[in-house]
Amino acid sequence: xxxxIPPPNKRxxxxxxxxxxxxxxxxxxxxxxxxFRVQFVDKTTGKPTGGLVSIPVADSxxxxxxxxxxxxxxxxxxxxxxxRFTYQPNSDNQSNSPAVDITSDLHKSLLQPGLKxxxxxxxxxxxxQAVFRxxxxxxxxxxxxxxxxxxxxxxFASASSSRMVSxxxxxxxxxxxxxxxxxxxxxxxxxxxxxxVSWSPxxxxxxxxxxxNTVRLWDPQKGTSLGQPLKGHTKWVRSLAWEPYHLxxxxxxxxxxxxxxxxxxxxxxxxxxxxxxxxxHKGSVSCVRWGGTGRIYTSSQDxxxxxxxxxxxxxxxxxxxxxxxxxxxxxxxxxxxxAAYHDHTGQIPESxxxxxxxxxxxFETSATIxxxxxxxxVSASDDFTIYLWHPSSTLKPIARLLGHQKQVNHVTFSPxxxxxxxxxxxxxxxxxxxxxxxxxxxxxxxVGPVYMxxxxxxxxxxxxxSKDTTLKVWDVATGKMKKDLIxxxxxxxxxxxxxxxxxxxxxxxxxxxxxxRD
Numbered sequence: 001x002x003x004x005i006p007p008p009n010k011r012x013x014x015x016x017x018x019x020x021x022x023x024x025x026x027x028x029x030x031x032x033x034x035x036f037r038v039q040f041v042d043k044t045t046g047k048p049t050g051g052l053v054s055i056p057v058a059d060s061x062x063x064x065x066x067x068x069x070x071x072x073x074x075x076x077x078x079x080x081x082x083x084r085f086t087y088q089p090n091s092d093n094q095s096n097s098p099a100v101d102i103t104s105d106l107h108k109s110l111l112q113p114g115l116k117x118x119x120x121x122x123x124x125x126x127x128x129q130a131v132f133r134x135x136x137x138x139x140x141x142x143x144x145x146x147x148x149x150x151x152x153x154x155x156f157a158s159a160s161s162s163r164m165v166s167x168x169x170x171x172x173x174x175x176x177x178x179x180x181x182x183x184x185x186x187x188x189x190x191x192x193x194x195x196x197v198s199w200s201p202x203x204x205x206x207x208x209x210x211x212x213n214t215v216r217l218w219d220p221q222k223g224t225s226l227g228q229p230l231k232g233h234t235k236w237v238r239s240l241a242w243e244p245y246h247l248x249x250x251x252x253x254x255x256x257x258x259x260x261x262x263x264x265x266x267x268x269x270x271x272x273x274x275x276x277x278x279x280x281h282k283g284s285v286s287c288v289r290w291g292g293t294g295r296i297y298t299s300s301q302d303x304x305x306x307x308x309x310x311x312x313x314x315x316x317x318x319x320x321x322x323x324x325x326x327x328x329x330x331x332x333x334x335x336x337x338x339a340a341y342h343d344h345t346g347q348i349p350e351s352x353x354x355x356x357x358x359x360x361x362x363f364e365t366s367a368t369i370x371x372x373x374x375x376x377x378v379s380a381s382d383d384f385t386i387y388l389w390h391p392s393s394t395l396k397p398i399a400r401l402l403g404h405q406k407q408v409n410h411v412t413f414s415p416x417x418x419x420x421x422x423x424x425x426x427x428x429x430x431x432x433x434x435x436x437x438x439x440x441x442x443x444x445x446x447v448g449p450v451y452m453x454x455x456x457x458x459x460x461x462x463x464x465x466s467k468d469t470t471l472k473v474w475d476v477a478t479g480k481m482k483k484d485l486i487x488x489x490x491x492x493x494x495x496x497x498x499x500x501x502x503x504x505x506x507x508x509x510x511x512x513x514x515x516x517r518d
């Protein structure tokens with residue numbers, strides 16, 4: 001149904017203003033500090049762009065630097081390219097100094113630490129955060145019936161938007177051909193709802209987790225079961241996570257499954273055996289994430305987030321801050337780990353060694369900040385809050401993200417790692433800065449709880465799925481709605497934006513898979 005936003009009443013306006021004051025407690029840059037003289041340099045070619053530009057210190061934010069650089073390059077406003085800026089002290093003969101990432105502004109990154117003064121000329125290296133542009137989906141290209149009950153999970157293959165898998169309350173998963181809008185295979189074997197589906201990083205296996213307490217593995221080409229189900233859990237399986245491709249032993253991928261029985265089990269996919277059981281949570285494990293540095297992150301209804309060593313299964317640390325159930329986790333590297341060795345060019349390395357090298361290179365390139373590999377973690381809870389963590393450096397949260405008025409159901413990082421989107425039962429989607437947790441926008445248009453969000457591959461757009469039967473596409477640069485996708489006849493539980501940016505898939509209570517494209 002079409003959404004008409006009701007005007008806020010006086011109480012809502014006052015609450016919004018108060019929340020904005022709390023959320024936007026941004027450290028302002030002092031005035032009258034003079035100006036920087038900046039030379040932009042292409043990080044790839046080493047060639048300068050334009051001449052020296054005088055930029056007031058008070059206006060030296062990353063956003064303003066992006067606008068200025070796009071202006072120098074002659075880019076149209078609608079074609080603005082997001083950039084990542086770094087300062088390399090090596091250019092000043094300080095050979096042992098690591099590169100400095102400009103995360104918020106030049107004042108905080110260079111002037112306050114004493115690396116540069118306003119009397120110096122600064123050579124700023126820039127690199128695009130998105131090398132292609134994804135167009136907003138605007139129409140339903142296929143509405144495909146087939147499932148007999150509500151669709152609970154959807155996911156595209158890593159390689160392209162041509163294939164997608166969905167899990168349903170009818171005890172089956174289905175593989176769909178998104179080019180023709182037809183079903184390819186029906187994956188039968190589970191005896192209860194299929195709650196979660198997951199493609200392996202190399203697209204060779206599909207894993208499904210169910211309320212029948214088992215995990216099943218499938219061949220996506222043939223649609224056949226790969227051996228017997230993985231049995232071990234005593235309650236239903238809620239979340240799955242594949243071992244990152246660059247960490248896998250050749251030919252022996254591993255899979256982690258999180259269950260309501262308060263355990264996480266790591267499976268050898270080839271031998272179908274349990275390698276490690278991670279037991280330590282005192283409540284249902286709601287989410288599991290397998291990081292690119294060999295750590296496994298789990299969240300639970302016992303209010304904690306735990307970090308484990310994936311090789312030994314030992315507990316490394318417990319993160320305690322939430323006051324209620326922790327519903328969901330996201331890593332800043334989720335997108336690049338899902339892609340493995342796939343990229344926007346569609347070129348796949350020929351040998352396994354080349355695939356491994358490319359997957360490792362893409363991960364390290366995406367995760368490296370100031371010369372270090374950094375994986376940030378964000379957790380969402382029923383206590384209405386979100387916490388941003390930097391587990392490798394501190395066990396205390398970097399930031400507490402306040403603003404949601406009801407339970408926060410889902411969080412996700414943008415593919416470039418710069419933004420966090422959160423979806424809540426207060427009908428809102430909120431955007432946050434992932435470096436410091438500062439509030440950016442509240443996306444208001446849904447009139448029902450928002451269940452899930454998904455970023456486009458270029459990090460410029462976001463799609464959200466809601467109980468109000470609609471999906472909405474948002475421009476993350478402005479916080480404005482670009483498209484209202486109407487078509488579902490009931491609640492929309494699951495949504496995924498294909499890694500190549502070509503399509504969006506959604507499913508929900510009306511039992512139909514819908515494919516959306518531009």
